Amino acid sequence: MKAFIGKRAISSVISLVGLIIMVFFLSRLTGDPTALYLPLDASIESRELFRELHGLNDSIWLQFWNYVQDIARLDFGDSIRRSRPALEVVLEAFPWTLLLAFITMILVTFFAVLIGSLAAFRAGGVFDRFTSTFSLIGSSAPDFWVAIVAIVIFAVQLRWLPTSGTGTIWHWILPITVLFIRPFGLILQVVRGSMISVLSSAYIKTARAKGVKTRPIIFVHALRNAMLPVITVIGDQAAAMLNGAVVVETIFGFPGIGKLMIDSILQRDFTVILAAIMVTALAIFIMNLLIDLAYTLLDPRIRY
Amino acid sequence: MRNLNSCLIGAALVTMTAMPVMAQDRNVTIVLGEEVDVVDPCMSSRSNVGRVILHNVSETLTELGDQGDGLMPRLATAWEPVDEDTWRFTLRPDVQFSDGTAFDAEDVIYSIERTNSDQIVCDNSAKYFGGLEVSMEAIDDLTVEITTSPAQPILPLLLSGVTVVPTGTDASAFITEPVGTGPYIFSEWNIGQNIILTRNDNYWGETPEVESATYVFRSDAAVAAAMVETGEADIVPSMSVLDATNPATDFSYPNSETFFLRIDTDVAPLNDRRVREALNLAIDREAFQGTILAEGVIPATQIVPPSTLGWNPDLQVWPYDPERARALLEEARADGVDVDTEINLIGRSNNFPNVTEVMEVMLAMIQDAGFNASLRMYDVSEWEDFYSKPFAGDRGPQLVAAQHDNAKGDPVFTMFFKYHSEGLQGAVWDDRLDSLIDQATAATGDEREALWREAFRVVGEEIITDIPMFHMVGFARVSARINFQPTIATNSELQLAQITFN
Numbered sequence: 001m002k003a004f005i006g007k008r009a010i011s012s013v014i015s016l017v018g019l020i021i022m023v024f025f026l027s028r029l030t031g032d033p034t035a036l037y038l039p040l041d042a043s044i045e046s047r048e049l050f051r052e053l054h055g056l057n058d059s060i061w062l063q064f065w066n067y068v069q070d071i072a073r074l075d076f077g078d079s080i081r082r083s084r085p086a087l088e089v090v091l092e093a094f095p096w097t098l099l100l101a102f103i104t105m106i107l108v109t110f111f112a113v114l115i116g117s118l119a120a121f122r123a124g125g126v127f128d129r130f131t132s133t134f135s136l137i138g139s140s141a142p143d144f145w146v147a148i149v150a151i152v153i154f155a156v157q158l159r160w161l162p163t164s165g166t167g168t169i170w171h172w173i174l175p176i177t178v179l180f181i182r183p184f185g186l187i188l189q190v191v192r193g194s195m196i197s198v199l200s201s202a203y204i205k206t207a208r209a210k211g212v213k214t215r216p217i218i219f220v221h222a223l224r225n226a227m228l229p230v231i232t233v234i235g236d237q238a239a240a241m242l243n244g245a246v247v248v249e250t251i252f253g254f255p256g257i258g259k260l261m262i263d264s265i266l267q268r269d270f271t272v273i274l275a276a277i278m279v280t281a282l283a284i285f286i287m288n289l290l291i292d293l294a295y296t297l298l299d300p301r302i303r304y
Numbered sequence: 305m306r307n308l309n310s311c312l313i314g315a316a317l318v319t320m321t322a323m324p325v326m327a328q329d330r331n332v333t334i335v336l337g338e339e340v341d342v343v344d345p346c347m348s349s350r351s352n353v354g355r356v357i358l359h360n361v362s363e364t365l366t367e368l369g370d371q372g373d374g375l376m377p378r379l380a381t382a383w384e385p386v387d388e389d390t391w392r393f394t395l396r397p398d399v400q401f402s403d404g405t406a407f408d409a410e411d412v413i414y415s416i417e418r419t420n421s422d423q424i425v426c427d428n429s430a431k432y433f434g435g436l437e438v439s440m441e442a443i444d445d446l447t448v449e450i451t452t453s454p455a456q457p458i459l460p461l462l463l464s465g466v467t468v469v470p471t472g473t474d475a476s477a478f479i480t481e482p483v484g485t486g487p488y489i490f491s492e493w494n495i496g497q498n499i500i501l502t503r504n505d506n507y508w509g510e511t512p513e514v515e516s517a518t519y520v521f522r523s524d525a526a527v528a529a530a531m532v533e534t535g536e537a538d539i540v541p542s543m544s545v546l547d548a549t550n551p552a553t554d555f556s557y558p559n560s561e562t563f564f565l566r567i568d569t570d571v572a573p574l575n576d577r578r579v580r581e582a583l584n585l586a587i588d589r590e591a592f593q594g595t596i597l598a599e600g601v602i603p604a605t606q607i608v609p610p611s612t613l614g615w616n617p618d619l620q621v622w623p624y625d626p627e628r629a630r631a632l633l634e635e636a637r638a639d640g641v642d643v644d645t646e647i648n649l650i651g652r653s654n655n656f657p658n659v660t661e662v663m664e665v666m667l668a669m670i671q672d673a674g675f676n677a678s679l680r681m682y683d684v685s686e687w688e689d690f691y692s693k694p695f696a697g698d699r700g701p702q703l704v705a706a707q708h709d710n711a712k713g714d715p716v717f718t719m720f721f722k723y724h725s726e727g728l729q730g731a732v733w734d735d736r737l738d739s740l741i742d743q744a745t746a747a748t749g750d751e752r753e754a755l756w757r758e759a760f761r762v763v764g765e766e767i768i769t770d771i772p773m774f775h776m777v778g779f780a781r782v783s784a785r786i787n788f789q790p791t792i793a794t795n796s797e798l799q800l801a802q803i804t805f806n
Contacts, residue, residue: 031685038430039349040691040706041721044728046430049422082341083424083478092495148526156530163530165520166497253522255339255496263339268685 005289012285016278020071023277024064024270032056033080033268054080067274076275081264086271090257090279096166097249097256098283101241103172104179109234112184116191117218117226123196131188139185147178147251164252175252179245183237190233194226201225227298235291239284330515332786332803333537335528339496339521344478345467346419346426351796353427355541356499356519358797361402362467362484365393365412366460368713370793375460379407379468379485389455393463395446399508401470402489409442414471416440416450423476431717432462457748458714465712487512487801496521501800512801529781538783539803541794544657545598548779556600557790559778560711562607563656565649565666565703565771566691566722568731574701576641578632580768583703584622585629586673587666587771596658596665601774606760607708608718609775609792614744614756615715619764622772629673649679650704652687656776663705692728704731707776711792715756716745723763732769737762 034050051057055066070077076086119128154174155163162171198204199222207221246258257276264272295302336352345362348354359367365380382394399407416438419429437453452459470483482490487509488501499519503512520537522528529547531537548554565583573579589603605619606612637643647670651663660681667679682690689696690704706729710718719741721727725734740762744755763769780790787804 031683031689033685035685035688035692038425039427040688040729041717042427042430043433046425050425050430053423053425083344084480096496151527151530155534159534162536163534164522164524164527165536251524251527253520253524253527259523 004292008285008289008292012281016281019277019281020274023274024067025060027265027268027270027273028060028063031268033270036267037080076278077271079264079269079272081267081269081272086269086275087279089272090260090275093255093257093260093276094279094283096254097242097245097258100172100175100179100245100248100254100256101238104176104241105183105234105238107176108180108183108187108237112187113191113223113227113230116188117195117223119188120192120195120199121214121218123192128192132192135185135188137185138181139183139189141181143178143182143245144247144251146181147174147248150174150178151251166254171252175245175248175254178252179241179248183234183241187230187233187237191226191230194229195222198222198226224298228295231291231294231298235288238287242283242287243280330513330805331518332514332516332539332800333518333520333531334798335531335537335540336519336521337525337528337542338523340499340519342478343480343482343490343493343499344424344426345469345482345484346424346428347478348467349427349431349465349796351542354796355794355798356501357482357484357490358467359486359799359801360488360501360517361482361486361490362469363486364465364467365395365463368461368464368711368793370791374713375464378464379412380460380463383460385457386449389453390449390451391459392443392447392449393460395448396508397446399485400506401483401485402504402506403470403483405470407468407470407485408445409448410471411468412448413440413442414473415468416466418469418473418475419466421475424478428465428467432465455746457746457752458716461712461714488517491516510801512803513805514800514803517800532781532783535783538786539788539798540781541778541790541798543779543781545779546657548781550781553784554779554781555790556598556777556779557794558602558609558792559709559776559795560609560792561656561707561709561776561795562604562609563662563705563707563773563776564604564607565705565773566729566731567769567771568695568699568702568704569767569769570731570733571699571701573636573641573643573645574647574703576636576639577768578636579641579643582629582632582636582673583670583675584768584771585625585632586670586675587622587773588624588669589621589773590624591669592662592665592774596661597774598777598779600777604772604775606764607722607770607772608710608715611713611792612710612718613714614753614760616757616760616764619760626669626673633674643674644676645701647675647677647701647703649677650687650690650702651679651681652705653681653683655705655707659705666705693730695731703771709795711796715759719756719759720745723759723769732763732767734762734767737767 034047038046038050055063078084079086079089082089115131119131122128151163154161161173165171204217204222207217243258246262249256249259257280261273261276336355338352340352340356342353343357345357348358348362363379365378367376367378369376379396379399380393381396384392386392395409401407419426420433436456439451441449443449450459456462468485473479480493487504487507489504491502492500500516502516525543525547528540529543532540532553567574567580569575593599593601603621605621606615608615633643649663649667651659663679663681667677670677690702691706708718721729723730723732723737724741725738737759740755740759744752744759747755778795780794782788785806787806788802
């Protein structure tokens with residue numbers, strides 16, 4: 001196991017280094033942040049001073065070398081836009097996204113597994129058809145549209161919930177609901193498919209023949225074996241959320257990492273882009289590792 | 305079922321009592337379109353920083369009135385020229401910063417020095433102090449003399465853009481807890497979520513009605529507008545025309561931006577005046593009003609608003625005359641001008657709502673008049689490469705679409721940048737115009753006004769350097785429970801002291 005973790009760590013570090021090199025050079029190809037930071041009628045002296053203070057007058061290779069040296073000291077530099085340490089800016093935003101993703105994925109997993117398993121048990125029945133239709137609609141509904149419609153109905157018309165923002169538990173309901181719908185539909189479909197295949201296997205038939213009740217058949221005997229492909233999809237969906245639920249964060253005014261990354265790209269805030277990539281990459285690496293460990297727990301035949 | 309009903313009723317009651325964002329008496333919530341990422345007073349010329357800080361937390365020596373009142377006293381009670389390059393300012397007595405220290409001449413000197421420091425790049429310096437050397441002397445606690453090189457006849461106006469901070473404020477980095485002399489104290493900054501200002505009970509002026517203000521950030525304008533509708537917020541100072549659907553709460557105001565296309569007068573066929581005139585005659589300006597632009601936009605003759613000193617009333621809006629445009633083009637062709645060269649319209653994405661549609665319509669009108677033209681829309685940083693010097697040598701004929709904001713009332717913030725040969729964004733090279741701009745910049749009083757007026761005539765009539773389009777409008781939503789009239793100043797500030805309650 002230790003060897004496996006070591007190997008995964010090394011391959012992740014290699015990917016990360018590749019990513020940093022790519023992002024560093026690509027982001028600098030997109031233009032000079034001076035134009036975006038200073039007013040259009042800023043004087044030439046101010047533009048020069050800005051470039052000087054942020055090292056933008058240096059050659060790109062020198063900038064890269066300085067950056068590599070700083071990273072080695074875990075110094076990500078100051079945000080060009082915010083004049084504060086880039087890592088501090090990223091670590092302020094990341095917990096919001098982490099919490100949003102965590103709560104949503106817990107709810108998605110619970111409901112998708114429960115409803116998907118029940119639907120699979122009577123495949124083709126009314127409940128199955130209803131959930132399949134609902135999950136297909138859910139997994140294909142654009143989240144910006146769902147978000148706006150949800151605000152209009154629940155905040156503007158019914159006045160049950162706040163439109164957006166943070167502050168109370170009520171502020172979390174709409175963003176989580178909107179984020180919930182798509183992965184719920186997707187994972188429910190995977191659970192259903194996987195369960196149908198497992199429920200038709202010989203050992204389930206044996207269990208039924210021996211008179212085991214329905215509930216233990218679904219949730220004890222079948223579900224455990226059906227969970228392997230589900231865990232993979234859950235991992236993919238969670239990784240996508242850790243990169244930031246950009247649309248939901250933007251519409252609901254959530255100060256998460258997705259919105260921060262988009263803003264930083266638009267503002268050419270290079271240090272924040274790179275710090276955000278490092279932090280999310282680390283989080284995704286840890287999550288993938290946990291998923292691999294979950295495989296071994298679910299299926300003891302899997303060994304690393 | 306009874307249990308379910310109880311749960312639902314309970315949940316509804318909790319919902320109704322637990323929504324603290326609801327605006328309360330004497331407190332207001334203001335929704336800004338993007339997160340305020342710096343709060344240093346020296347960045348107050350940036351729109352959203354200004355809306356939080358300017359004249360709420362930090363004040364300036366002078367203040368430009370937004371109702372045509374000219375320059376008004378703020379922290380300075382009087383000012384006068386001592387000689388050609390020196391101004392004397394008399395400061396307001398008995399003023400305190402919110403940290404309890406007294407305001408005096410040293411603070412003014414320190415603030416101007418900090419704004420122009422080479423340790424930080426302040427927007428306020430970049431915008432107003434380029435190429436200006438400043439030396440200062442405190443004559444006594446409440447008198448300061450400021451000398452500039454070259455002489456700056458509108459120094460009092462420039463100082464309406466310099467916020468005053470206490471001596472000793474960190475000059476090597478932006479501050480995150482601004483201290484000022486204004487009617488409000490910067491109390492809380494929950495990064496990414498909100499900024500809270502509370503009333504300063506030791507303020508030197510009248511006590512405003514608003515007790516505290518919370519600024520929140522929503523980049524989706526429809527959500528921002530909905531917040532006022534639901535009572536979660538009171539003011540959205542800037543939103544899209546598409547969301548301004550309620551005449552009772554939505555107001556349009558001149559946002560001080562002027563939309564125009566800059567003509568590159570150096571490159572054929574645009575170096576021929578007839579071609580530049582034909583371009584102006586090809587545009588049907590009326591067609592945009594109330595269709596893809598707001599009803600309230602005003603056709604422009606110059607790139608500064610009419611309230612600007614020296615704005616030339618003799619210049620007329622170009623009529624729509626495609627026949628005459630075609631005739632001028634043929635005239636130029638007959639004289640050997642290569643009028644078939646493709647002209648590139650360069651637009652800036654997201655510059656204002658519907659900008660792409662506006663540019664496409666302009667392209668169609670220009671093509672209809674017989675021009676060979678194409679359109680390219682660019683992200684702001686790429687667009688800036690076309691807009692600011694140095695220009696590419698092989699750029700070809702270009703019309704660069706831009707918005708220009710000059711709400712300061714004096715053309716000096718416009719003319720050198722846009723029309724001087726050495727101006728960063730000038731695409732006209734004319735010795736006479738250069739000399740006019742130089743003279744007007746150094747002149748005062750009536751002479752200054754006359755010189756600017758002549759400069760605008762040369763630009764708009766004699767040379768024809770632009771296709772002036774519209775003085776634009778912004779839209780604000782204001783809750784019915786408060787009185788607040790958005791004005792041209794709302795683009796750069798939002799004085800809480802001007803808000804009263806119904």
